[in-house]
Structure formats: structure tokens, C-alpha cells
Amino acid sequence: MTNPWAISLLVGLGGFAGSVARYSLSVTSQRFSIEWPIGTLAANVLGCLAIGILTGLSARGAVLSPEIRLALATGFCGGFTTMSSMVYETAEMIRASEYLHATIYVAGTFLLSMAAFFAGVMVLHILSKIGGGLWN
DSSP, X not given: OOOHHHHHHHHHHHHHHHHHHHHHHHHHHTTTOSSSOHHHHHHHHHHHHHXXXXXXXXXXXXXXXXHHHIIIIIXXXXXXXXXXXXXXXXXXXXXXXXXXXXXXXXXXXXXXXXXXXXXXXXXXXXXXXXXXXXXX
16 A cells, blocks of 8 residues: 555554553553553553564564554554654664664653653743733
8 A cells, every 4th residue: 555645544543543542541540540650651561562562573574564564553552652662763773783872862752851841831831921811
């Protein structure tokens, strides 16, 4: 299948299913822990397990069409957790003996993501001071 619209639809459907699965997992996990994000931890671990299985199947010559791999890995796992993509990409760098790149990627992802989060909080705080009720 080379139609980019059809491939995008497959990825989107996979992403939809992954997002719904993550939400369901989060709601279910709240019964067990309200104070600790066990749902996020479970989604990250399960998503990494799933993308590891898909990678292992492909490496063993399992016949997964590119469309199915995209729907499952990019779509479902991406909707379920982006952590799985980051772990896969880091593992590929390590497999290629690019240890420095892998370290920079992991540290950079975490640090820049935290900085972006706090920047978003600060921007909203500043806008609420400037714009009054619009941003409250």
C-alpha cells in the first residue's frame, strides 16, 4: 500500500485504539493508586513490551507488512505511550554502538521535556496576570 492517505488512516486508527487503551488503563489503575501514577508507569512498560515484541518479530523474519507495523508500532504504541518509541530509538542507537548519542537523546528528551512543561506552566501563569479572566 503506497497511498499516503490510507497509511495515515491506519496509523490514526492504531493511535485511536492506543489512546483509548491508555485511558482505560489509567481509569482502571486509579482504583489501586490515586497518589502515584501507576497507570502511566503501566502504559510505558506495556508499550515498551509491545514495541519490543514487534521489533523481535520483525528481526526473526516474521511477516508483518509495513502497514501493519506502522499501525501497531507508530499508531497503537504511539497512542498508548511515546515512551515506547523513545526506548526503541535509543535501543537502535545502542545497537549501532552510538552510546554518546543514546545518552544525549535520553537525557535531552527528559530535560527538554521537563523544561517545556515548566515553560508551559509559566506562560499560562504570565498570561493569566496580563490577560485577566481570559486565562484563569
